[in-house]
Amino acid sequence: MATDPDLTVDRLRLRRRLVFWRIAAVASFVLALVGVGGHSLMRSGGFASRDHLVRVRVAGIIGSDNRKLIDLVDKAAKTDSVRGMILAVDSPGGSVSGGEALHDAVARFAARKPVAVTMGGLAASAGYMISVPAQRVFAVQSTLTGSIGVIMEAPDVSGLLDRVGVKVDQLVSGPMKGQPSGTQPLSPEGRQMLQGVVADLFDQFVTMVADGRHMPVERVRTLADGRPYTGRQALSLGLIDQIGDERDAKAWLTSTRHLSGTIPVVDLKVTTGQGWMHRITRSMLGVVFGDEWAGSVLSQGVALDGAVAIWKP
Known part of the structure; x- marks a missing residue:
C-alpha cells in the first residue's frame, strides 16, 4: 500500500526535531562540563x-x-x-x-x-x-x-544505662583523663577543670574583640554574657x-x-x-536555587571540636 505523503513528511520533520534535541542535549552537557571546569579554575x-x-x-x-x-x-x-x-x-x-x-x-x-x-x-x-x-x-x-561566649557540653547517659542494666568500667591514667565521660557522671573536680578551660577560651575571645574593636577589655566583658x-x-x-x-x-x-x-x-x-558528577549536580542546582543552597544540600556535614x-x- 502506498505511503501517505503527508505522513512521510511528518515523520521526516519529527526525525529532524529528535536530531536537533539530541545535539542540544549533548551541547548542554559539554557546556556544563566546561562551566564546572571554569569554576574549578577560578576557585x-x-x-x-x-x-x-x-x-x-x-x-x-x-x-x-x-x-x-x-x-x-x-x-x-x-x-x-x-x-x-x-x-x-x-x-x-x-x-x-x-x-x-x-x-x-x-x-x-x-x-x-x-x-x-x-x-x-x-x-x-x-x-x-x-x-x-x-x-x-x-x-x-x-x-x-x-x-560573645563559649559552650562546652558533656552528655551523660549513665542514668539510662543503669535502667537497662548496663555497667561500663572506665580505666583512666589520671582522675581528669575521663572527664567528661558519656557513661559516667561529671565529678566536681572534672566540672571545675572544664570550667577553667571554658573560662580561658572565653578570655581569648574577649581579647580578640577588645583588640579588633579597640575597646577596653573590661568594657567587652560587660557585653559578653x-x-x-x-x-x-x-x-x-x-x-x-x-x-x-x-x-x-x-x-x-x-x-x-x-x-x-x-x-x-x-x-x-x-x-x-568531589567528583565530576558531584560538581555537575552542584552546578545545576546552583543555577536553579543558588550556589550557597546547593552547597548546603550537598555538604557532608561540618566538623566541630569540643568547645563551640x-x-x-
Missing part, C-alpha cells in the same frame, strides 16, 4: 590580573577545618591585583578553633589591605569573632550579632560601625583605597574536591 586560587575586590562568604556553622579557605585568603592578601575584601558573614558561629583560625586569617589580610564585613541575618559568636579584625563592620538593623544584639543595638554599643549592606561596604572600600566605583568584586571560593562559640536560641 583554585587564580586571581584576575586587573584590580578587583574579593568577596568571601562564610555562611552556616563554622567548622574546625577551614584550611583551604584560609590558604586562599592568605594568597589574596599577597596578590597585588586584590585591593580589598568584603567578608559576608551569615553564621550562628561554630567551632572555637575554626573561628580562631579564620579570625587570624582575616587579621593577616587586614594588616595589608582593608576589610569590610557585611552581616546578614546572623553573625553571632564565632561568626562575630571572625568579623572583628575588619576595619569596618556593617550590619542591617535586624542582624543578630554578638553572643552570651546574649545576642540586634544590629541597631550593636551599633550603639560599638560592636559594629555602621548600618548598611554590601553596597555601603563596597563604597567604603573604594573611597578608602581611592578606587573606581566600578571595580569588580570576585567571589573567593574553595573547591569541594555558637548562638543557640
